[in-house]
């Protein structure tokens with residue numbers, strides 16, 4: 455019934471577009487209704503692969519249909535099926551032994567886990583210490599070591615000269631860079647620098663309950679960043695110390711070196727072998743991305759798609775509730791508001807379609823590690839080279855009367871002037887990232903597109919006018935808690951935020967130039983994106 459009302463309202467507003475000055479205003483009622491429905495208890499926390507998420511995906515597809523978006527998923531539907539594999543270490547199939555170090559104990563001295571590509575196996579390989587595993591123009595931790603057939607051991611962190619986004623980039627691409635060099639395993643040493651963030655006990659606790667997920671490609675193979683890496687894991691501080699004992703560079707040297715700004719660590723073969731046995735239980739599930747398409751108005755740029763994204767999934771239902779507790783993670787802010795906002799942006803764009811076509815995607819499995827976006831970026835439903843920009847929305851903390859916004863990643867590309875113009879139009883301030891140490895640009899779905907070379911921006915509310923306190927409160931008390939409920943949402947703020955996002959999306963879809971990275975940008979360069987001034991047909 456809601457869909458019919460929305461459709462009727464839409465038909466009416468579309469016919470009035472010529473005479474009503476504010477036809478492109480946010481529909482506050484629809485915004486509130488969408489958040490209410492998506493964050494309701496009967497969506498059961500929208501965990502990817504569950505009935506609640508399927509129900510929410512069906513609702514979003516209905517909204518796309520009602521506003522006239524074309525189905526742009528698989529086979530003429532709104533749904534792109536994302537096959538996923540969960541793999542969890544079996545109870546007694548995982549162990550590790552190091553030449554000369556006697557009996558070692560799982561979860562006491564180490565933990566290991568396998569891969570989504572092979573249920574079980576065993577590797578015996580030489581151990582190689584690789585410091586942080588960086589390969590920068592002026593610092594190559596792989597230069598003096600041979601990793602072919604080896605198990606690499608690294609430490610967490612890096613020199614002060616690396617910013618947080620670059621550090622996050624090197625961490626998230628390490629398995630690929632090691633795999634490319636022939637390594638078959640990857641271990642992390644626990645040092646004081648790592649323990650400032652995760653204690654060894656905490657690492658063990660997370661890993662001993664943990665399972666991992668990845669997507670399975672159209673070729674039936676589980677996706678792995680580093681396909682040669684068969685086993686990975688961590689070593690306790692004690693085992694780390696023991697392993698380096700007698701080396702020219704021992705554990706005390708390591709601890710001293712990582713405390714300096716330069717954090718200069720050598721790379722070297724340890725001269726002994728490790729044997730790792732690994733075994734995982736596999737479970738395969740399917741979960742949909744929901745994709746609609748708004749055709750553009752200019753045939754000259756009909757092959758340049760702008761991708762709007764917001765993740766629809768959340769973290770489901772409390773597995774072990776206490777008596778009387780709220781069991782459902784409603785995820786009103788994370789990320790029902792982002793999806794509802796994206797629906798409004800799409801509806802407003804449709805009132806007067808911009809030059810470029812726009813794909814509107816309610817992504818799945820963000821909470822499982824950006825899997826819905828990673829799958830879509832790798833297997834887009836339009837030709838990959840035609841995806842030219844991404845505008846993402848994830849958990850805008852619309853709980854207060856905001857006065858400024860932050861546009862993560864915008865300054866890295868020619869999307870920035872489009873963002874600046876949109877922000878100015880609403881009399882807001884565009885603030886620099888107030889928490890650069892968090893590396894937010896690499897922590898939501900836009901990064902999946904960035905990794906395929908696509909320039910992206912991710913807009914969030916700023917810290918001015920009480921924003922710092924308001925956001926701090928949400929992250930301290932409600933983030934990934936059952937209390938992330940609709941009563942937190944300030945709908946006037948969300949409507950204003952939506953209007954700014956609409957202006958950004960519209961400006962980007964109408965840009966004169968094709969979206970491209972700034973010359974020399976770290977991500978644009980590393981991921982082979984289109985670079986300003988180098989693009990075919992560019993200036």
Ligand SMILES: [Zn+2]
Pocket residue numbers: 788821934
């Ligand atoms: Zn979340």
